[in-house]
Amino acid sequence: MTYELARRVAGARGSIIRDLLKLASEPGMISFGGGAPEPAAYPVDLIADITARAFLEQPKTLLAYGISEGYPPFVNSLKSYLEKTEGFDFSENELLILSGGQQCADITAKMFVNEGDTIAVERPSFVGCMNAFRSYGAKLVDIPLEDDGVNLDKLEEAFRTQNVRLFYLISTFQNPSGVTTSDKKRKAIYELAKHYNVIIFEDNPYGELRYSGQKIPAIKSYDEAGLVVYTGSFSKTLAPGMRVGFLVYNKALHQQFKILKQGMDVHSSTLYQLVCHEFLTQHDYPGHLKQLIARYSVKADKMAAMMDKYFHPSITWRKPEGGFFIMAFLPEGMDSLPFVQEAIRRKVITVPGYAFLADSSQTSNGIRLNFSLPDMDQIERGIKILGELSHEWLCQPKAV
């Protein structure tokens, strides 16, 4: 038969990055293309111990249908944790446990966005969330991201002229750019969103991995108007395969979010919610975060030092204060795709910036470099290769 698919499916697309990463398993490849935590950093033994004990003590809790809003002890412990670490007010807000950050984006789009509605995103932005938005028929408009967050004039222009329903941002250590939105811009974004009645969808999967500088409060922490939907995840700090993420939003939205979750997959993994709960209540989660910070900050420093040493001076980038990424920029107007393709021929994988654009038929001069997955030696060798290429690329006339 000839299949007539829903219109929204035409907008859905795969991740360019996932295709790129298939190359990463080829022998001799050095990959800066990934975006995941280092497997050696998973707290395997603790997760295995908690799992074994849970199967011994409460197997039927693990294996029966669970509760759509989340495993109750974890809902409580995570609320306490977020009150303490983020200053959230759970007399006004509620928490919903979901199957990873990706489902958080999916359900938020399902909740607020009609086909043809506009979602504003940062330029560049995280491709996984943009794909979730597209899968509900959303129109994306992108707002240029500067060193301290989006350009406010452009954001206001979009709010004023395009009936934006939702503004999606990763407020701290953004993927792919590494940018952290400044406190001043966060407050300005909040005021604009309030004025134009736009929901802010604040994504913060990397915020706890800060290597330097001062923590900046989440927009959600001063959201008295109830317009921020905040999302976090244990994918970067414990393990992505557990698929544990969460949303925090105004209480008035709880009943509808619960119903949507129930209709999507009934509930998220009780086992892995219990693992997260035990981490928060029985183990030294802050100590675990400190270990991760030690592990990744060394790599961030190394990558930055190597880029300093080897990259052509006309390539610009900023040393990251946290997260997993550095974004390097070829001179304004240059397309990074041929550079990335040549680098792959030289066995170094990076992600070309166009993959992170709302309209991926446009070009970008950005190149995303991940430092969480490669080891120190790969960082040194890979950046050297990219550096040599940058000198060839920028000092010689390009072959046509």
Next chain:
Amino acid sequence: MTYELARRVAGARGSIIRDLLKLASEPGMISFGGGAPEPAAYPVDLIADITARAFLEQPKTLLAYGISEGYPPFVNSLKSYLEKTEGFDFSENELLILSGGQQCADITAKMFVNEGDTIAVERPSFVGCMNAFRSYGAKLVDIPLEDDGVNLDKLEEAFRTQNVRLFYLISTFQNPSGVTTSDKKRKAIYELAKHYNVIIFEDNPYGELRYSGQKIPAIKSYDEAGLVVYTGSFSKTLAPGMRVGFLVYNKALHQQFKILKQGMDVHSSTLYQLVCHEFLTQHDYPGHLKQLIARYSVKADKMAAMMDKYFHPSITWRKPEGGFFIMAFLPEGMDSLPFVQEAIRRKVITVPGYAFLADSSQTSNGIRLNFSLPDMDQIERGIKILGELSHEWLCQPKAV
């Protein structure tokens, strides 16, 4: 702020049954209201052993990002299993692992249904799937279910007049009615769907739990035109908390289904996919099914015997050949809701048939009785109470 939600959210609703089941935990309640396997039937020790070994041998496989289409060894072993048990042809079809049957319904609606499109369902039908369909703005039209499947004239009328995109049926041991669609009607449904270019969404979570009678081939097994999307699950046979379900559909749809799954939650639990894989390849899964059949058929027999003994003769019902449910019917035209409410006052929970209607503002004379969860003594006592009530209800003039 005043929240403006997506239109589809207005159609989404919670399960009436989930609300009812909150009563089930009250002391002294006998519940025939559930729809889950008996926790004592979960193969806890084996699942715990497989889990412990997996964490020892391949923790990083469990904890890293997995593959959106499913854990590859499980995809292969499940294809082999379905080739053997259901006669599916995987040279023409593909398999996608999803997070339980609920996600299978969600993604299928997302794939095929635009807001305002019509989905035909059986009358009565499974409320969880209807809620998933509603959450994409689908209009539901219900087709009366007879003892051997839906009324074909009404089905054709709907196909002819209502631009139906999808026909959803549980072909074997339907929830809530217990009805199995006959081979003859399956073939007629298939021909109608082919003629009117309608996708058949064939749901079969109970098919392996047959207590008597002959297996009837799934419609998918002779789907040469590629119009059947088939869904199954390990929730009834292993454990619902594992959230492992799957779709089988024509290869031409695979790329788009994978992309949708990636955007929804990246991938389903690798751990529990591995548990299912081990069951299919290293353990005696057919033997496990035999044990379940022995366990549940005794309960089905008991409930049927008690209904024979205690129920007023004007209540009609059929002895189930499998699955978890018997549906009893008050005389034509009577509303079962007051009967169910009075039974709850007498400490017996059942589900009123209106909960399973596309338009739940209508009334139904049906009452769903679950026999998988209560024990033998509860079945005896509970049916006796319902039986006594039926005699009062049907022999005396009702108080107004």
